[in-house]
Amino acid sequence: MHIERLDKASLRGRGRLTLLMGCTALVALQPLAAVSQDGQAAEETTVLERITVEGAGGADDDARSIVATTSTGASKIPTALLDTPASVSVITAREMQERNVSTVEEALRYTAGVSTDFYGSDDRYDYFKIRGFDAYVYRDGLMIGDPFGGIREEAYAYERVEVLKGASSTTFGVSDPGGSVNFVTKTPKSERFGEAYISGGSYSRAEMGFDFGDNLTEDDTLSYRLTGKVRKADAEYDYSRDDEKFFMGGLTWRPSDVTTLSIVYDHLNKDGVPGSGGHPLGTDFDRSRFFGEPDYNYRGTNRNSVSVMLDHDFGSGLTLGANARYSRTDSDFGYAYISSTPTNGSTTASRAFFGNDQSVDDVVLDTHLQYDTSFDGIDSRSLVGVTYQRTSTDNKNYWGAAPGIDWLNPVYTGRPASVPIYQSLKTDQDTKALYVQQNLTFADRLTVSMGLRNDWLDTDQTDRLTGVRTKGDVSELTSRFGLSYRWTEELATYASYSESAVPSSLTVEPERGKQYEVGVKYQPLEFPALFSAAVYDLTKSNITRTDPVTNLQSAIGEVRVRGLDLEAKAEISDRWSLTAAYSYLSSEIVENGADGNEGNELAFVPHHIASLWATYKLPGDGRRGDMSFSLGGRYSSSYYFDDANTVSTDGHVVFDAAATYKLAENTAVEFNVANLFDEKHVDYGGFGANFYNPGRSFSLTLRQTW
Incomplete structure (x- = not known):
C-alpha cells in the first residue's frame, strides 16, 4: 500500500509530533521537482515522491492499537479517515483480540x-445489517458476496475489518445501500513477530492458535507468515458441535x-451444526434444550483460497495495484426445525426437515493504476481500474415434513431416509467493471472526491429439475461525490452523495440505492483517537415485489432509512481506552406492492443501537505484572420480526467483560465473558418457534508473543 501527503505546515507541540509520527498514516513527503520539457512547467507542477509502507493499514499498527487513521474502505485510494467524506469504522486486530472475537458478528457488535445477532441461535450464516440493510462483504477489495447463504468467515485471518456505511457500489461493485464490509488479510511483515495461544472455556471449548512470521533473507526481500487455529467445542445447546481447522500461509x-x-x-x-431448531412459542425452556433431530443435524464448510497481491511504483507518481483470488467452497447443512406451535392445548410441535448442498468456484481480479501529482497548490490523486469475476455455483435445496415432537417428553425419530429436493440450480456469472476515481485537495484543506463505476453482469442459470435455462444481463452505472474540509489539523466536516446497485433476479431490474450524508470528524493530535458524527438519508428503490395489477414480480418496492451515527475510538491515556457508538434509525416502507405494508417499519431495524467498551490498564509494580480490565455493554431497542409489524422483540442490554494479567514480559493470561449476566430474550420468533440470543460464555487464554 502507498500513502502520501504533501507537508506544508509545521507541527507544534510534542503531543502533535508524537501522534503524527506514531499513530497516523499521513506521512510527510518531500516534493520533487517534476521533469519537464520547459522550465515553466517544472515550476508549476510538482510530482509527489511516494513512500511505500507495508501493511494494509499503512502506518497504522493494527496489532497494537484500536485506533486506525487510514482506510481503503471508502475508495481504492488509501485515504486518511479524517479526509474521507463518508462514515468508515475500522476494527483492528488489537480490538478483536481484546474482545476475544471469533466471528464476524462479534467483530461488528460495537460498531x-x-x-447483529438478530437470528439468535440460527448459526448457519453471519447475520448483520448496516443502517437497516443487508451488507455485502469483500476481502482485500475483492467480492465475497452476500453473507446470507454464504459461509461464516474466520476473523483470525484478518488484520482489520473495515466497515463503510452507505451506498458503495462505485468502490467495490454490487452492494446494498446500507454499507459494505471489507476484510483485510494478514500478510507477511519485514520483521520477526509472532504469537501462540491455547484457550479453553464454556461448552467444552478447547482451542489453540498461532500467528508468526519472519524474513527468509537477510536483506528483507523475502518474508513469510503462518497463521492458524484448531478448535474442538460444542455450542450452547444439546447435540451440537463447533469444530474448526484453519490454516493460512503467506x-x-x-x-x-x-x-x-x-x-x-x-x-x-x-464441522458444526446449523442451529438449535427453535423453541416452541409461549415456552421458556433453557437454551440447552434441543427440539431438532440429533441424527440429522450438520453444517459443514470446506474452503481453499489463493490470493495474490501486487504493488509496483513506476516513479513520477504512477503506481500499479493488482489483487486476484481463486477460491473453491463446498458447504452443506441439514436440520429439523419447529415449523409451528399448536394453539389447541397440544404439546406436540410440528417440524420440518431442511437441507442444502452448495459448491462455488470463484475467480476474481482487480487491477488499477494510480497517478499522484501536485500543481498550483492542488494535490491530485487519480485512479482508473478494471475488475473481472467469474463465479460458478451449484446449489441444491431440500425440504420436507418431519415427525412432530412433544416438547414435554421429546422423542427423537432419527435421520430421515431422504428429504425431497425442491430446487437445483446451476448458475454461472461473469462480472466486468470499469471504474475511475479522483481526489483533489486544495491548500491541504478542501478535498473533493469523485467516483464512477459501471458493472456488467452476465448470468446463465439452469434449473436442473425442469431443464429450463435462463439468461440475463445487467449494466449498471453508479456514482459517488463527496466534499471534506479540514477546519484545523484535527477537525473536518464533509458532505457526500453515493449510489448502489444489486441484482435481485434474472428477469427484474436491479435494486438501486442512493444516500445523502453529512458529518463531522475530530482526530486530536494529543492522543490516538477518532470521534465522528453523521446524519444520513438513504433510499432503496426497484425492490422486487408482487405488482397488485399484474400479480407478477416487478421492481416496484421502495424503502427509506434516515438516521444518526455517533462513534468514538480513543486511547485517552496509557491507562484508559474506549470504543463507543450510538445510532438512531427511522425506517419506512414507502411502497411494497399489494401486501398493504406501506408506512410500516422495516423488519429487524431498531430505532436505537448503543454500545460502549472501556478498558483500564493497571501497570505492574514489580511484585505483580501489568493488568487490564474491560467492561462492555450493548443496547438495542425493540424491532419487528416482519414487515407487517405484527410481532416484535423487547429492548435489551447485554454486558461483556474481559481481564488480562501479564505473567511475564511476553506472556499473558486473558479471561473473557460474553453476556456477563446471561441476559435472555427472543432475537427472532413469532413464526412457529422462537430463537433466543446467545447465552453467557467464557474463555481463559494463555498467550505468548514475541
Whole structure:
C-alpha cells in the first residue's frame, strides 16, 4: 500500500509530533521537482515522491492499537479517515483480540450503525445489517458476496475489518445501500513477530492458535507468515458441535524498493451444526434444550483460497495495484426445525426437515493504476481500474415434513431416509467493471472526491429439475461525490452523495440505492483517537415485489432509512481506552406492492443501537505484572420480526467483560465473558418457534508473543 501527503505546515507541540509520527498514516513527503520539457512547467507542477509502507493499514499498527487513521474502505485510494467524506469504522486486530472475537458478528457488535445477532441461535450464516440493510462483504477489495447463504468467515485471518456505511457500489461493485464490509488479510511483515495461544472455556471449548512470521533473507526481500487455529467445542445447546481447522500461509517478495508481491493460501474447514431448531412459542425452556433431530443435524464448510497481491511504483507518481483470488467452497447443512406451535392445548410441535448442498468456484481480479501529482497548490490523486469475476455455483435445496415432537417428553425419530429436493440450480456469472476515481485537495484543506463505476453482469442459470435455462444481463452505472474540509489539523466536516446497485433476479431490474450524508470528524493530535458524527438519508428503490395489477414480480418496492451515527475510538491515556457508538434509525416502507405494508417499519431495524467498551490498564509494580480490565455493554431497542409489524422483540442490554494479567514480559493470561449476566430474550420468533440470543460464555487464554 502507498500513502502520501504533501507537508506544508509545521507541527507544534510534542503531543502533535508524537501522534503524527506514531499513530497516523499521513506521512510527510518531500516534493520533487517534476521533469519537464520547459522550465515553466517544472515550476508549476510538482510530482509527489511516494513512500511505500507495508501493511494494509499503512502506518497504522493494527496489532497494537484500536485506533486506525487510514482506510481503503471508502475508495481504492488509501485515504486518511479524517479526509474521507463518508462514515468508515475500522476494527483492528488489537480490538478483536481484546474482545476475544471469533466471528464476524462479534467483530461488528460495537460498531455504529450495525446490528447483529438478530437470528439468535440460527448459526448457519453471519447475520448483520448496516443502517437497516443487508451488507455485502469483500476481502482485500475483492467480492465475497452476500453473507446470507454464504459461509461464516474466520476473523483470525484478518488484520482489520473495515466497515463503510452507505451506498458503495462505485468502490467495490454490487452492494446494498446500507454499507459494505471489507476484510483485510494478514500478510507477511519485514520483521520477526509472532504469537501462540491455547484457550479453553464454556461448552467444552478447547482451542489453540498461532500467528508468526519472519524474513527468509537477510536483506528483507523475502518474508513469510503462518497463521492458524484448531478448535474442538460444542455450542450452547444439546447435540451440537463447533469444530474448526484453519490454516493460512503467506510469502511476500520485495525484489526492489518499488515492487511488492504477496501470495497467500488459506484453508478453512468447519464441522458444526446449523442451529438449535427453535423453541416452541409461549415456552421458556433453557437454551440447552434441543427440539431438532440429533441424527440429522450438520453444517459443514470446506474452503481453499489463493490470493495474490501486487504493488509496483513506476516513479513520477504512477503506481500499479493488482489483487486476484481463486477460491473453491463446498458447504452443506441439514436440520429439523419447529415449523409451528399448536394453539389447541397440544404439546406436540410440528417440524420440518431442511437441507442444502452448495459448491462455488470463484475467480476474481482487480487491477488499477494510480497517478499522484501536485500543481498550483492542488494535490491530485487519480485512479482508473478494471475488475473481472467469474463465479460458478451449484446449489441444491431440500425440504420436507418431519415427525412432530412433544416438547414435554421429546422423542427423537432419527435421520430421515431422504428429504425431497425442491430446487437445483446451476448458475454461472461473469462480472466486468470499469471504474475511475479522483481526489483533489486544495491548500491541504478542501478535498473533493469523485467516483464512477459501471458493472456488467452476465448470468446463465439452469434449473436442473425442469431443464429450463435462463439468461440475463445487467449494466449498471453508479456514482459517488463527496466534499471534506479540514477546519484545523484535527477537525473536518464533509458532505457526500453515493449510489448502489444489486441484482435481485434474472428477469427484474436491479435494486438501486442512493444516500445523502453529512458529518463531522475530530482526530486530536494529543492522543490516538477518532470521534465522528453523521446524519444520513438513504433510499432503496426497484425492490422486487408482487405488482397488485399484474400479480407478477416487478421492481416496484421502495424503502427509506434516515438516521444518526455517533462513534468514538480513543486511547485517552496509557491507562484508559474506549470504543463507543450510538445510532438512531427511522425506517419506512414507502411502497411494497399489494401486501398493504406501506408506512410500516422495516423488519429487524431498531430505532436505537448503543454500545460502549472501556478498558483500564493497571501497570505492574514489580511484585505483580501489568493488568487490564474491560467492561462492555450493548443496547438495542425493540424491532419487528416482519414487515407487517405484527410481532416484535423487547429492548435489551447485554454486558461483556474481559481481564488480562501479564505473567511475564511476553506472556499473558486473558479471561473473557460474553453476556456477563446471561441476559435472555427472543432475537427472532413469532413464526412457529422462537430463537433466543446467545447465552453467557467464557474463555481463559494463555498467550505468548514475541
